[in-house]
Amino acid sequence: MNRRSFSISAVLAAAIWQVPLFRRYFPQRVQNGWLLKDDDV
Amino acid sequence: MLYDFAKGPIVSDDPYDVCILGAGAAGITLAVRLGRAGKRVALCEGGGLDYEDESQEIYAGSTFGDPYFDLDIARLRYFGGSTNHWGGYCRSFEATDFNRGHMGDDFRWPITYDELLAYRPEACEIVEIDPDYQDHVVDEQLGLRQVDFKYSPPVVFSEKFHDEIENSKNIDLFLNANFVDLVGAYRRVRSVKLRNYADQELEIRSDAVVFAMGGIDNSRQLLWMERKHGAALFDRDLPIGRYWMEHPHFTIGEALIKSWDQANLYFALTEKMQRTLGILGCGVVVEEQGDSTTKRLVKDLLCVAPGVGAWAADLAGKKLICSYKFHAAWEQAPNRDNRVALSERDADRFGVPLSELHWNKAPIDRETMLASTQQFNAYILRENLGRLQLRDWVYQGDEYPDDDVLAGYHHMGGTRMSHTPRYGVVDGNCKVFGSENLYMAGSSLYTTSGYNNPTLAIVQFALRLADHLGAGV
Ligand SMILES: Cc1cc2nc3c(=O)[nH]c(=O)nc-3n(C[C@H](O)[C@H](O)[C@H](O)COP(=O)(O)OP(=O)(O)OC[C@H]3O[C@@H](n4cnc5c(N)ncnc54)[C@H](O)[C@@H]3O)c2cc1C
Numbered sequence: 001m002n003r004r005s006f007s008i009s010a011v012l013a014a015a016i017w018q019v020p021l022f023r024r025y026f027p028q029r030v031q032n033g034w035l036l037k038d039d040d041v
Numbered sequence: 042m043l044y045d046f047a048k049g050p051i052v053s054d055d056p057y058d059v060c061i062l063g064a065g066a067a068g069i070t071l072a073v074r075l076g077r078a079g080k081r082v083a084l085c086e087g088g089g090l091d092y093e094d095e096s097q098e099i100y101a102g103s104t105f106g107d108p109y110f111d112l113d114i115a116r117l118r119y120f121g122g123s124t125n126h127w128g129g130y131c132r133s134f135e136a137t138d139f140n141r142g143h144m145g146d147d148f149r150w151p152i153t154y155d156e157l158l159a160y161r162p163e164a165c166e167i168v169e170i171d172p173d174y175q176d177h178v179v180d181e182q183l184g185l186r187q188v189d190f191k192y193s194p195p196v197v198f199s200e201k202f203h204d205e206i207e208n209s210k211n212i213d214l215f216l217n218a219n220f221v222d223l224v225g226a227y228r229r230v231r232s233v234k235l236r237n238y239a240d241q242e243l244e245i246r247s248d249a250v251v252f253a254m255g256g257i258d259n260s261r262q263l264l265w266m267e268r269k270h271g272a273a274l275f276d277r278d279l280p281i282g283r284y285w286m287e288h289p290h291f292t293i294g295e296a297l298i299k300s301w302d303q304a305n306l307y308f309a310l311t312e313k314m315q316r317t318l319g320i321l322g323c324g325v326v327v328e329e330q331g332d333s334t335t336k337r338l339v340k341d342l343l344c345v346a347p348g349v350g351a352w353a354a355d356l357a358g359k360k361l362i363c364s365y366k367f368h369a370a371w372e373q374a375p376n377r378d379n380r381v382a383l384s385e386r387d388a389d390r391f392g393v394p395l396s397e398l399h400w401n402k403a404p405i406d407r408e409t410m411l412a413s414t415q416q417f418n419a420y421i422l423r424e425n426l427g428r429l430q431l432r433d434w435v436y437q438g439d440e441y442p443d444d445d446v447l448a449g450y451h452h453m454g455g456t457r458m459s460h461t462p463r464y465g466v467v468d469g470n471c472k473v474f475g476s477e478n479l480y481m482a483g484s485s486l487y488t489t490s491g492y493n494n495p496t497l498a499i500v501q502f503a504l505r506l507a508d509h510l511g512a513g514v
Contacts, residue, residue, distance in 0.1 A: 021408065022438050025415040031345040033294065033430045035418050040349040040428075 043207045046237040047089060047217040053245045057083040057213075059510055060233055060247035062220040062262075065122020066496050067482040068253035069198040070167060070503035071510075073205060076212040078512035083245050084212055085235055087219040087254075088119025090199070095238050099219070099389045102257070102396035106379075108443040109287075109400055115450050116255055120216060121199025123255065123450070124496070129195025131170050132188070132493040133161055133501060137312040137322065141489060147284065147375050150488045151460045151469035157501050164500035167201075168193040183416050183423075184314020188307045188324065218243060221391045223250065223266055225274055229477045236391055249510055251471075251480040253503075256452025256495075259485040260285070260381035261396045263456060263466070263473070268383065276475030279466045282381035284454040286490040289402055290370045290446040293414055293435055295330070297338050297353050298427035299362040305329070309492065310413055321405070322492035323371035323413035335364040342428060349428060362427060369414065370449060372492040374405045381455050402441065411435070451495045456485040471506050482506055 029036045044051050059075055061068045064086035072084040088096035096119055102112035109115075116123045134157060141148035165172035170191035179185045206214050215235065222234040224244070232246040252259045260282040266274060267281060308325045315322065339357050343350030356362035373379075379401060383394035418429050434442055441447075459465020462474040471486060473479045482503050484495040491498075507513070 021404070022411060022436055025408075025411045026418075026436070030431070030436050032341065033433060033436055034342060034345050035422070035429045035431065036346050036349065037422060040346040 042209070042212070043214045043216065045089070045216045046235070046241070046243060047239075050241050051215070051243050053083070053243060055081070056246035056248065057081045058247070059083075059249045059251060060085065060245050061251045061253050061482075062233065063087070063122065063252065063254035063258070063483075064120050064199070064214065065253065065255060065483070066124050066198050066499050067503045068251070069121070069202050069206075070500050071251060071253065071482055071507050072212050072214075073202050074504055074507035074512045075510060076206075076209045078507070080211060080511055082212045083247060084206065084214045085218040085220060085233070085245070086120050086214065086216050089216050090120050092117065092119055092125075095390075096217075100258070101387075102398060103384065104398045104400065106399050106401040107441065108447060109398065110447070110450065112257065112396055112398060116257070116452070120214075121197055124196070124198040127195055127496060129168075129193035130494045131165075131168055131191045131193050131497040132174070133157075133164075133497045134491045134493065135312075135322070137315060138489055138491040140312065143316070144374075147377070147464050148489055149460060149464070151458050151465070157498065157505065160501035160504040161497070163504055164497055165191070167500050168196050168497060178311060179308070180420055181311075183420050184311040184317070185416055185420050186309050186311055188309045190307055215243070215245075219391060220254065220262060221393065223270065223274060223479070228274060228475055230274060230479050238390075249478045249480060251482050251506070252456070253482040256455065256484045257381055257396050257398065259481055259483055260455035261383065262393070264381070264383050265393050272475070274476055275473040275479060276462050279462055279474055280377065280457075280464065281466055282455050283377050283379070284375040284457050285379045285381055285398070285400065286373045286375060286453040286487065287400065288370045288449040288451050288490065288492060289373065289406060289410070289441070290368065290449050291410070291441060292432060292445055293325070293367050293369050293410065294429055294431040295334065295338060296327070296365045296367060296421065296427055296429040297335065297342065297362050298327075298365055298421065299356055300426070301363065301365075308417055310416055314416060318412045320409040320412045321372040321374060323369055323409050324492045325413060325417050326368045326370070327365045328368065330364040330366055335362065338364050338430065341430070353427070367417075367429070368446070369410050370492055371406065371409050371413070372490050374403055375454060375457070375489055376401075376403055379454075449494065451484065451490070453484040453487040453490045453495055456481045457488050458486050459488060470509050471502070480506060480510070
């Protein structure tokens with residue numbers, strides 16, 4: 001693996017880890033940090 | 042008796058039953074219990090009766106990894122140790138903490154929860170709290186518990202036990218007596234060497250020796266002994282300094298919640314829910330805020346979700362909804378790479394290398410906080426009690442902020458207990474693997490950290506060790 005593809009996959013791995021981890025636990029609507037129910041808006 | 046080594050040379054002839062190095066919560070508890078039981082105890086404290094820079098600067102060190110406090114402000118180095126400035130929050134280990142074998146060998150304690158629990162009433166008496174903890178399950182399905190914290194006045198151990206120690210025929214307290222070396226051979230310590238700030242030396246002979254120098258220096262001094270003496274006094278290649286743990290403490294967000302009549306509430310998840318989610322312990326503290334925060338939050342909620350915002354505004358007008366800040370303090374998974382190491386560059390005035398602390402939070406630590414927060418949120422939503430707003434870094438998956446509380450000043454692990462020298466430094470009796478008479482006291486013993494403050498359990502462990510060293514016979 002060359003240097004460039006390594007650094008891109010490292011960034012992707014970090015991004016993939018960050019987003020789903022939060023989403024895994026908070027699948028609901030989140031707006032400006034508020035944890036909302038669907039009929040709140 | 043009290044001997045101040047700052048006042049000039051001391052000669053100690055008679056051997057002691059137990060020599061305790063360090064007079065904080067652990068060392069004082071142990072000395073007093075052994076002394077009351079008729080054991081001859083030398084209690085050796087590096088500092089004096091009050092704060093002095095020359096002692097405190099020995100606690101300097103470097104930190105690597107996640108932001109952490111400077112090591113010389115995270116603890117105090119004089120008689121009473123860090124109990125001279127502790128907060129007094131008390132809650133001990135829970136049964137869950139001793140039931141984590143399913144998560145791997147490095148989560149396995151060599152003793153049972155009940156063995157420690159037996160000492161809780163006496164420990165509660167020492168820190169002057171009611172021993173009756175009233176926890177209850179708020180919601181079985183969501184696995185949400187309300188947990189009880191107790192507040193010690195806070196008891197400053199040096200003040201509470203000063204007179205008893207000074208008047209005791211069995212306890213000799215040596216002040217300004219810094220542990221610098223062990224003397225012995227064939228896995229047995231024969232005596233300890235102490236130095237004062239004028240570099241005079243005192244040697245004390247003892248049948249058993251206990252390190253009680255706090256959750257960082259127990260590791261530092263034991264690493265130093267390994268470097269100086271190799272395998273002469275205890276097994277080589279123990280994970281000394283490793284599996285060091287803290288309790289991450291962060292503000293997770295704020296909430297608008299109706300009809301709660303208490304200002305501070307503590308929540309945690311049940312053992313079953315922690316297992317189902319594959320996470321560790323986390324305490325969520327919900328703390329009431331003032332009217333101006335309520336107004337700000339209502340306004341913000343109205344902007345993003347007018348429906349529920351109008352509901353909150355209506356309740357706020359009738360003073361039926363309040364704002365709360367919620368903080369989380371949680372358990373870190375034991376991680377071999379988090380460790381106290383010896384500096385290769387800097388040493389203290391006695392030539393002992395200063396501490397280096399390598400500490401990072403792992404993905405599972407973040408999961409523990411997120412999953413616990415979500416269970417709490419699910420309860421608020423299902424009961425329609427209000428709404429939670431998370432801090433940006435939590436929902437955007439950013440780095441932890443470095444301007445928050447960060448951690449609890451709770452220094453745990455480093456000389457942890459285990460069934461085996463592969464995962465730990467001491468056995469179930471707090472004795473260093475391979476040694477005949479060298480013991481550890483304090484939260485450096487902890488195999489796992491739980492999410493609760495460490496000192497009540499430190500006292501329980503010290504009472505238990507006192508019994509092992511003969512106080513209970
Ligand atoms: C700001 C703050 C707030 C806290 N609040 C809480 C709380 O609310 N609840 C809670 O449970 N815990 C709290 N803690 C943690 C609590 O203070 C510690 O858990 C407790 O004091 C540890 O007891 P110990 O005896 O193991 O160590 P220490 O109290 O640190 O005592 C170690 C002793 O060893 C001595 N020593 C060190 N090196 C040597 C040497 N070479 N030779 C001789 N003596 C030596 C030191 O001078 C010291 O007296 C807090 C800590 C801090 C810093």
